Amino acid sequence: MNHPGPKYWNIDCNPEITDESDYLSRRSLIRQATTMGVGSIFAGAFSASSAAITLTEEDLDHQIPHHALSEKLYPGKPNPKYRDPGRPLSDRDEVFRYNNFYEFSLKKDPYRYTTDFQPFPWEIEVKGLCDKPKKWDIDEILKSFPLEERAYRFRCVEAWNMTVPWTGFPLADFIKKCEPKASAKYLRFISFLRPEQARGQKYYTDYQWPYFEGLHIQEAMNPLAFVATGIYGKQLPKQSGSPIRIILPWKYGYKGPKSIVTIEFTDQRPDTFWNVAYPEAYGFFSNVNPEKPHPNWSQAKERILGSDELIPTKLYNGYADEVADLHKGIYKNGKVS
Ligand SMILES: Nc1nc2c(c(=O)[nH]1)N[C@H]1C(S)=C(S)[C@@H](COP(=O)(O)O)O[C@H]1N2
Ligand SMILES: [Mo]
Numbered sequence: 001m002n003h004p005g006p007k008y009w010n011i012d013c014n015p016e017i018t019d020e021s022d023y024l025s026r027r028s029l030i031r032q033a034t035t036m037g038v039g040s041i042f043a044g045a046f047s048a049s050s051a052a053i054t055l056t057e058e059d060l061d062h063q064i065p066h067h068a069l070s071e072k073l074y075p076g077k078p079n080p081k082y083r084d085p086g087r088p089l090s091d092r093d094e095v096f097r098y099n100n101f102y103e104f105s106l107k108k109d110p111y112r113y114t115t116d117f118q119p120f121p122w123e124i125e126v127k128g129l130c131d132k133p134k135k136w137d138i139d140e141i142l143k144s145f146p147l148e149e150r151a152y153r154f155r156c157v158e159a160w161n162m163t164v165p166w167t168g169f170p171l172a173d174f175i176k177k178c179e180p181k182a183s184a185k186y187l188r189f190i191s192f193l194r195p196e197q198a199r200g201q202k203y204y205t206d207y208q209w210p211y212f213e214g215l216h217i218q219e220a221m222n223p224l225a226f227v228a229t230g231i232y233g234k235q236l237p238k239q240s241g242s243p244i245r246i247i248l249p250w251k252y253g254y255k256g257p258k259s260i261v262t263i264e265f266t267d268q269r270p271d272t273f274w275n276v277a278y279p280e281a282y283g284f285f286s287n288v289n290p291e292k293p294h295p296n297w298s299q300a301k302e303r304i305l306g307s308d309e310l311i312p313t314k315l316y317n318g319y320a321d322e323v324a325d326l327h328k329g330i331y332k333n334g335k336v337s
Helices: 026-034 039-047 057-063 092-096 138-144 171-178 199-203 273-277 324-328
Strands: 123-128 134-137 148-156 160-170 186-191 212-216 226-231 245-247 260-266 301-304 310-312
Touching: 057 092, 092 160, 123 138, 134 138, 148 226, 160 171, 171 226
Parallel strands: 123 260, 160 301
Antiparallel strands: 123 134, 148 160, 160 226, 186 212, 186 260, 226 245, 301 310
């Protein structure tokens, strides 16, 4: 496949396109570069919805869904081990207004399109190679796992970062409850499919909905792997992946699916949304690696969300010590990314 050339990208490191009228999705750029004239289809898709809203800062609070349990559950107890992320926390309102959630928008403004999305009630089905397959109600999950707060650095493959306090629980605790069989080697995650509530699933037909991701079970069992239900001491707002999402701070952000409805234990390495869309750019492991450029930009530096400041990217997003067992094990032989 031909990669989109410099004509389509700001190759001076920062792949974010600030001029909204120029903005095209990662995937549509590929299409535009390989098929003349396809870009116009996307222009049509953008104008097809008129449901956009603009929110003031105070209104952003209302993006946090109301849920009976939330008063009791949030804020979670800070985990002392993850109290200091080594960088100042990002501004909450910046984080609420700058998202990747293609189910709602290909720009950074999903918060403008989530009005119809209903994260409660919510069910998560656990299936596949485990002894406790089950349909979990979100309330049962929230009551079964003590919620803690962890401040993590977060690195998007588009070379920006944020630093946020998540509330949730270790993915390993959830996995143990499911009692995976010895033959279970991978976890497959699937996000929701509700085209009537998520305009992107109606209009962005170039993508294979719903969003899907996968992890090796050893990665999923690493103590850093986190299930987030909250952020900044409250329930997740819709645009952040309410009611439940995965956070893997040593990997690029897209490895953490939002608003998940299925977790499957499998012996096959799962396909992933971005690997299917653009395999040369988005591998299965997708660990943060400054030395491995994206085909269209360098990963050596990253922009701090809310500023123009660029800082050097660190291998495993600076979490190398915490994933040492993985880089001695399954990441051996060049599987860092
Ligand atoms: N279901 C779903 N999950 C997703 C995405 C998405 O578009 N849909 N985007 C991914 C990407 S590219 C990133 S960087 C993070 C963004 O999370 P944030 O908006 O909370 O910063 O979510 C990831 N999970
Ligand atoms: Mo991302």
